[in-house]
Amino acid sequence: MNTPVKTFPRPSSLKVVPGTESAQAAYPYTIQFGPGDDERFWFYNSMHFPEPMSAFDMVTAEAAYCALGSANTRVHCLPTTLGIDHRIINGRVYIGGNAVTDPAEIARRTGEFQKRAFYYYENWERLYDQWREKMLTLIRDSQALPKPELPEFEPLEHVHAGRGVAMNHYLLDTYQKTIEGYFRMWHHHFEFLLLGYGAYLTFFAFCKKAFPEITDQTIARMVAGIEAEIFRPDDELRRLARRAVELGVDAGFQEGVKADDIIRTLEQSGAAGQAWLKELATSRDPWFNINVGDGFYHYHRSWNDDLTMPFAGLPEYIRRVKAGESLARPVDKLQAERRQLIEDYRELLNTDEERAAYDQMIKLAHRVFPYVEGHKFYCEHWYTNLFFNKIREFGTLLASHGFFADTEDVFQLSHYELEMAIIDLMTSWSNGSAPRGPALWPRIVAERRAALVEWAKHDTPPALGPVPDVIDDPAIVMLWGITRESLNTWLSAGANEGDNNEVRGFAASSGVVEGRACIVKSVEEIARLRKGDILVCQITNPTWAPVFQKIAAAVSDIGGSMSHAAIVAREYGLPAVVGTGNATSRIKDGQMIRVDGGRGIVTILQ
């Protein structure tokens, strides 16, 4: 066996794909690779950003790392780590931790940490209740922002009311509030996150030590909540299926009929149809504010934006209701199973001393976990969905003024450039001349779209720079699962990648299943799934739950064993391998594959 070389390519050896230089230059100077970066270790954040990032979408990395770093470095003062730096090349986001290694500094930070983090642990429930209120306020504020519009003349009532500030100013006002809200949301996101994961990981590490062969999923099952927010969207669908049957309007829900057509039929089918649509509206706000991805890309639309996904699950749920199934999640049974699981593992421990430590750790893990599970609905789904849709409104406005052809083109501008374009439009509206943007942006948009397509064709190294001897950064270990061992695997990969018929990822939900792979790259394609297929997609998350009832297993490019996909797959008892990085490109549609969800291995059989 060869000793793996202890280094990945240096950042400076990674070249921008020829012809895409100007698209690369669109990213802020702060996140271009530069001097000094060769001496540091970086890894490709394929978990959160598995595809090349459009210029606008980079705002998520910027806002998220700014907030993560504040929490770690300044707010909770994690002893051994500061924040995380990020860089981008060819649309790929690389990140690197900032470890604290000086023992004296670690000791100083430990003192601060215990004053801060321990206060959070001690007051977790109160602070989390308060957090939820803060998030709902933030969401309400975002919803209250006006739609950006520019009428030919200032509305008369504004003039008569003596408002004194013209409509164009409110474009900037709304835009800046939108961006500010997004950056603020990410602070909320990280307020508890590392502390929550840390408490969970404390219990996790104990279990791995006490039971070296325990699977990640089993530990997750001991801790995961039964009535977490992530189950609500699917619960709502089940409720809607039940109501459709009760109201006698279920006949319209047939496989292959478009959501819009179903709704139109219901609108015309009298009081019962109206009643069901009212139920739908109740479910939609807020529970359909859930993205079909992890929320990090503007094109991860929500159920509310596109009813295809939720409606795809209704016919099967309706069939089951009519067959007499209750569809309600057996909450009491799941609670009892969880209690039993915890008790059974407790019994296997060697001594009462160990049992006492186990009790302490799982108690804390249970207290923190509602946040770990719940925050995503508010942050990555609900708020992010509002955010991208608000930007879309600016896209529509700018497109209507000829800045580019299509609403979605707005996401090819960075958020700095977008502000310039908005000010361009404001200025042109105010002084009556034509905006300058229409002569500039269409070419740039086309260039950047082409660059994204080009970049997606190129693989990028999993990591860059010299490998540290130990990865002791709890944030990196917790959020990305990166350890010295996983780096060694990366280093020794590549050598036999060509003829390898295995695709590896996180073991998300155990079980072994063979079946036909169905590659689903967008929501529109889910109609192709046949019963017993193995879903192979870029991301799975709770929004995919409706189709989980007909597939045999799930494989995704991104996601960790604690991801929502993993939790939902376990709930459905489906084998799942997530975070493979490249399953959708390595596996071909229609191939027979074997999914071993307990080991995180997908084997291509033919």
Added chain:
Amino acid sequence: MTSTEVIGWFADIGLDDRPHVGGKGGSLGELQRAGIAVPPGFVVKTGAFERFITNLEREFPVRSRIEALQPDALEEVKACCDEVRAKVEAATLPPDVLAEISAAHANLGASTVAVRSSATTEDAVDASFAGLQDTYLWVTNLQHVLDKVRSCWASLYSLESVTYRRRKGLPEAGVAMAVVVQKMVNARTAGVMFTRSPLTGDRSVIAIEGAWGLGSAVVGGEVTPDRWVVGKITGEISVREISDKHIQHLPASGGGIEDVPVAAEQRRAPCLSDAELQALRAIARKVERHYGRPQDIEWAVERDTNAILLLQSRPETVWSAKEASPVARAAADPLSHVMSIFGGQK
């Protein structure tokens, strides 16, 4: 079917009876008491051996001869052992012992039986010399049963066993052997399982190994068994290694067993279904709970009924012997546990 000083039926015996029924016999009785299915059978107790040896010593003093041996006089020891073993194997049984074993064999009503030595010694090293490997499978009639019982007894006088006892200076008076006679299981699949991981000592998993046919092929290492690791609590099957099982042990037509090639389509087929793995898991948990410690178990799946039977269960020794410091201790401030993650104390 009452038990006596000579015969102990499984239903009547348990671990506490080990001085008279040996480890294997005691374990089988204990399992049956715990409600675990084992092939029906009885133990020819040490009382039978005592009567036999007393009878034999009238014409041929065994114990005094052995005790007179110098352990280093290898030639002499060997010659003596050979002679004693030949005598033991040829000697007639006392009439009452013969009558009781014959009656018990008839009562068992099995056309074929397994005859297995069941050592009474607590000394693991000695036990391994004293006929641990003496298991006679597929024994077809009473005469053969009686021969095999004597063969088990004779194994007490193997060169290794006697040398060991002489080195330790153990008295021969306490040396005795019980013998298990039980209905032969015509196994479709058989193997072993450990109620903790042999690799890591993890008590939350069960490692199961099995192959086609009788378990002797697995225990004797003549076939690479299929291997599974099953979550003890979750039932999750985390490892499945299906091997190429080229041969199997099957009953030979004239008694005993023979190596038979496995049909091509069976060789790489798993020898247990998932449902059977789960059934084994349930049995393993029950046995471990009964004994209160991890177990090393031999099992078989009966060919005609697919019933799972246990052939043996003994305490796991390798990991249990290791001194383990606690994984963690309770802390005065429960929050301080998180410093193991945040404090960089790796």
